[in-house]
Amino acid sequence: GDDWIINGQKIWTSGAHYSDYGILITRTDPTVPKHKGLTMFFLDMKSPGVEVRPIKQANGNSDFNEVYFSNVRIPDSQRLGAVGDGWNVSLTTLMNERMSIGANVATGFPELFDYCSSLTLDGAPALDDRAVRSKLANWAVKASGLRYTSFRSISALSKGQRPGPENSIGKLVAGSMIQEVAMYALDLQGAAGVLSGPEDAEVAGKFQAMLLRSPATRVEGGTDEILRNIIAE
Template sequence: MNFDDTPQEAAFRAEARKWIDANAPREFEEELSKSSLGRIKLRKHNIVEVAKAWQKRKAEGGWVCLHWPREYGGRGATPVERVIWQQEEGIYFKLTSPFQIGEGMCGPTVMTYGSEADKRRYLPKIASGEEIWCQLFSEPAGGSDVAGLRTRAERDGDHWIINGQKIWTSGAHYSDYGILITRTDPNVPKHKGLTMFYIDMKSPGVEVKPIKQANGMQEFNEVFFTDLRIPDSQRLGAVGDGWNVSLTTLMNERMSIGARLATGLPELFDFCSNLMTDDGLAIDDRATRSKLANWAVKASGLKYTSYRAISALSKGERPGPENSIGKLVAGSMLQDIAMYAMDLQGASGMLTDPETAEAAGQFQAMLMSSPSTRIAGGTDEILRNIIAERVLGLPGDIRVDKDVPFNKIPTRGR
């Protein structure tokens, strides 16, 4: 692998850096620098409105969804140019959080399975941030088993009637549209009776209820569907082929999450460099230095493993399991780092108020949100199965319900 920019890439990086220097919303730089994973919040401004303004400015400059075709609101850039842009955008990338699901998951699904009219209608507005999308997959009874969903869609002429519930839907409370996977045939095995749609989140029959999180945020939601009526033209893919459609979404989800997942190491290193303990600076303690060194090695491994994926993309190849590995390692590492930082803080680790807590409560916020990081986009167990089965070639888990019609799968007792 060659980590140096080619002349063309260097020119692209210089162009990106010049545009960001001239257009970045510097008034939010300090707050964004101090915000941590799990608490990206602005004191005097609505984060979604600020994010929309930044996204619109980027869209006008041609710096959104860089790898998408121009006719759909992108730039037709190479995968490496997309990575260069992300590197140069830096902390302002935090302002893209409301759009990541639309850009990274819903948009690619619409691009693959939507009609040409749908692509030209919806994709440019996803890219510009004018319309925000969410992903309606998880359900209370399904856990990590996406195919165990119970939200049902029943055909009524040229329309579908949808009833059911989704949970842990990020951003549903401010989203305009969403992609929704439903069960349309309970008489076949669970992976075969699914159908994907996209819906208007403001439609009659859609109710969104925010879920209060341990860290004080409300990013996740329950979504209820009561006789939601949508036209068949909002179907993505064939009837009964929803599982294959969902794989496009899930593949892009893991790529989006795994590629830029924070670990908290830079924040911990700075914290230890300034924290005075009873025995002196924390960074001078041998045990602390040993932990930092171990995490630094992991972070370096994550960085260069990610570069392998970038290198493959630059050659037109499909990246391997790097993103599943990256998310699995980074998710647990984030949690371990947050717990260690709180141990170093002692009793003050209970404080969360940014005005009084050490390190502005960054690690408290990280710890509170870290469990969700290890669940979103595939739990640790799911990712381990993927790596074991699809990379190492180990035998798959026993799945006794794989070929059983969904309505014959026992739901209570054994």
């Protein structure tokens, strides 16, 4: 009839365990090259045959999921774009995803600056230490660059343009930066950095949680390697 029957599995679907709807790219023609033969749909996540399994992360949370599709029926009215044109549709969704991640991902810099402002090293304020100031200055420049790159992207959107590679720059830089910032904060904490419980750790374990979550930022919405390819091309 007018239904499509979907079988397959997807790992790392953000928020699938509380989402009412999802978008799904499928291979509808296996006889053509990779980027051809793809078709995009939206679907009700409560549809029969959809199974969501949350993934336990290193930081104890479950933001991502595995999703299994077993003979899931999707009406053709829920197709997004033309049959076989799913790659073009997915480019739009991916660029917007990278924009939302790149524009909003925390860098950890404001938290680190606040922490260093009240920290004492060897009996003197941490901000008096030339090495600390140098690190903070480097990250301040990066944070400013991210901010203005995001503004550039928003300006393009306001003119009706599709989000471009600037969003890949934002996510690539912010993803590695939050990891570096968290590791530096734990270095400053010394032996106390191994404590991760909010009740025991300095700053309620903020930087420990940041470090455990940071690898995910470098994978979600495109890995560092994918983003570098996009920027280069």
